[in-house]
Amino acid sequence: MSVGQVLLVAVLAVPALGAVAVAATPRDRPARLVGTVAAALTLLAAVPLVFGGRSWVAWSAGAPAVRPWHQLDLPWVPGLDLRFHLGVDGISWPLVVLTALLTLLCCAYTMWRVPDGGSGRALVALLLVVEVGILGTFLALDLVLFFLFFEVVLLPMYAIIAGWGGADRRRAARKFALYTLFGSVLLLVGVYVVVAAAGTADVVALTGGGGLSRGTQLVAFTLLALAFAVKSPLWPLHSWLPDAHTQAPTVGSVVLAGVLLKMGTYGLIRVAVGVAPEGARWAAPVLGVLAVAAILVGSLVCLAQVDVKRLIAYSSVGHMGFVLLGVATLTATGIQAALIGNVAHGVITGLLFFLAGAVKDRTGTGTLAELSGLRETSPRLAGLLAFAAVASLGLPGLAGFWGEAFAVVAAVQVGGPLWTTLGVLAAVGGALTAAYLLRLLRQVTHGRPSPAVGGVGAGLAGAELTAWVPLVLLALAIGLAPALVLGVAEAPVDALIGVVRR
């Protein structure tokens, strides 16, 4: 086994074994520490995946469109021709690192504060299981394996919301689980339509259509896109998300918004568009229109929202709309914008949920009307909230800008009345995004302190800073050097577009 293959296995095995170890450690605090160490080791294994394995990047006509840097291909269930096929390339690597980082930050945060509802040990173990599922989804190069990992995430996430969430947590968790299960059913059918028609589940072989007939591709794309649209979520299949976010504990919201939604957009790019490019071309206008509807409706709902966490949840609908618009253009610019938008949204919305959680923990309320004057009592927290909001509204120079601006650029690039209109409307959505985030800031940070805010101390805990500072720095770094994400993604995206546009 090469170093790369060892790392691939380690990225999945370390958190899985970590979860077992956490569950086996009898005392609460040491168990959380074990979990945090496991998450840190996972990140350490994920980062070096970027090295090596890229010697054959140059595109040649015969090469497959997916060319992993490292891959591991083992027979798994030979009787059913299922293979344990993992691989990493420039499309998946940024998301793998983001997942490992956010899980680590969440585990570290849990060292300091365990939300009410259950033991911290169980929470950390569940976080690690969720991590295994998400990382497996990003690494799987076999459709059945992909589906399996996709499903692994669901139940532990359900347990996190139902166990450690807010007052209405059970209903929200049930809705989350049932709604996304509905998406999973479509995914399962879609996967088997593809596998039955093509006779293989290998993503590398399937990417580019793999000889699927036009009819099969249309059916497969419709099923897969619907499944991923539920997860992403794409308007109007989003309504599980506000409830789940509002009720989930802080770390649950961070993982949910930061990386769980990315499974949908990643699946759309890697599986739906890759396997059924003809279906993608056929459905692109519909996808584009829905994406822009998501941007506009999401922003407008945020403008009328009265709860901080719910507002940030709906902002995810708008932001993911930009990502999906980028994918829908089916251009290299659009897909690259979608990839960096994905990562940026994970970093920024992760930070926003951390901060909203901190505000809610300190004041005991998430209602906007009861919050004001935070900059008087806790200037640093208010400053960080302002930074996160400004990053979220896509200020050029910060991470959020590239994905949103270049989704618009890609729509303009496609041209024609439909896409130009979509580009214009998406840009208008950018202004609405600014409107609701400024409304949030004005309400929460400015003015005289409300009774709820009046008692808030100025200090921030060390664990909070530990969890937040990496995200702040990352938002700045990706904004100033977008090549951190896009540099590795350029070759695989060009290869993908090469087969999609054929």
Place this chain on the structure above:
Amino acid sequence: MTGLLGALLPAVPLTAGLLGLLLPPAPRPDDTTGGARARQVAVALGVAGAVGALALAVALLVTVDGPTQTSTTWVDIGGLTVTLGVRLDGAAALVAVAVTAVALAVQVYSIGYLRRGPHDDIDVDHRYPPYAAQISIFTGAMLLVVVAGDLIMLLVGWEVMGLCSYLLIAHDRRLAGAPAAAVKAFLVTRVGDVGFLLGIALLGVSTGSFRISDVLAHDHSGVTLTAAGLLLLAGVAGKSAQFPLHTWLPDAMAGPTPISALIHAATMVAAGVYAVARLYPLFTAAPVTLTVLGVLGATTLLLGALAATAQDDIKRVLAWSTVSQLGYMTGALAVGSPSAALFHLLTHAAFKALLFLAAGAVIHAVGTTLMSEMGGLRRSMPVTFWCTVVGLGALVGVPPLAGFWSKDGVLTVAESAALEGTGPAPSWVGWIVWIAGLVGVAVTAWYAGRLLLRAFFGEPRLPLVTPHDPPALLRWPVLLLAVPAALLGLAGYVGAFADRLRFPTVPVAGSEDGLVHLGPGVLLPLALLVVGAGLVALRWRRDPAGDPASALGPLRPVFARAFRLDDVQHTLVVRPVRALARAARTGDEVVVDGAVEGSGRAASGLGGGLAALHRAALPRAAAGVLAGALLIGLAAALMGVVR
């Protein structure tokens, strides 16, 4: 070498600002010095950043000869190249010097202005470190716009400025209206930036690169150029406060006075005019855009001047005068002379910074911004009085003060565009810019005279306070700014200065032979100036205690509320968007989520119903089983028959 200077120019204040943000924002409760140390560090960082930038700008001005540019790939997104690099010429260096000089004056002035006085009941300099840091970032962002060699880089500076204006306008915690004004400033400019982004997208997609030199060199189609130009103008109108996106600027007076000076003189409003000058060949190639700009500019010019006549707040008079002067600059661009526009931008930077800082000294001394509570300050504040006289003289264009030369330059170009059709746009655009400019001269003289008479002449209307000239930290920036406000216009005679403002890439219009034009043409604006000033002086002589604005009669409330455009904006944009937002929220919760919840309820209802059906007594259950068996038997028999 020049490229390095250009790259360092925005980097120095940006670094100072980012470092300043790391300082503790507010004194800790256990800090007995009240955060004095953090304040000193913040002052040092802010001033050092501004001094460094000024030195770099001056060095750049000395070394730059001819356009220079450097560039390196920033990121390549699907075949569209975004570069990182600077594009320098004489005009960029001159604007950079103006920006950094005003920024330095503002940093120094703020030290004295935002300090707790013996009579202040609360701490006015609360949170000085972030304030100074935000000024540094604001300056750096403007310098980024000035030197940017790539449209995306320009956009970065452009929007960061919007953010800094938001943060600084909301700085003063004592004003209840400040947060709303700050949000308005960011949002109105952001609405314009929707167009700016789309314009950049169109140009970038058409070129395949966002580098300004590539964009200028590319042969765009006519439709692309017109569309992109008009879209860019939306962003310019937002930043440079052109009708109909000017409404944020007067409200931005809620910010501390030094910030007003910064926004009005050096940063923000200058960016729009500068960006048009920077991309001027694109606009001349699509004359429709310049026609639109001319109409907007002339409207803005008159709107701002008339609104300034009826304000009682001294800062709002100056704010509306900025709106009006920006109309002169965009008018000059529309009639084909970016040189005249930038010349006026530079002189305006000097005299408007002077006027705001002098007004700040007045407000500092009397504790109010309302002119109805001032009066008679000429004797108690002689230094401030004379500096204000110089600033207002430059504003109305009294020879030989700075504004006279630059405004005359704008009017001459407009006259030639009107009479001889030398402009890139149709000659009627020249006519409206020229006539609006001439009327503007008279109105400007009127409101400037009113400001001077109301604030500095007559009897004091607030006898309780004893005003005095400001302390040295406030006085010196004002005094030093009076020098360029008085003399900068004469620089138009200096060859090196005029050469740096000449645009090599612009097709030379008929009258573009120099910056200053001293001919019989100057008599007309001078006569109008005398008429305006004479009218207000006559009115004041008749009733020294009254407000000359009463001469406006029924128009006074209309002008005071600036033609109620705020209300129009509220009715046409803000309220519909809010209603739409409420409708979207209701629709989302009732229809979209209702369908989900409804299907859930329907499923469990159906399940409940079926469960109830299954809970049957023995006879019915037995009948059911038998019926089922019968059905299966029938089906088996039928299938057997078929087979």
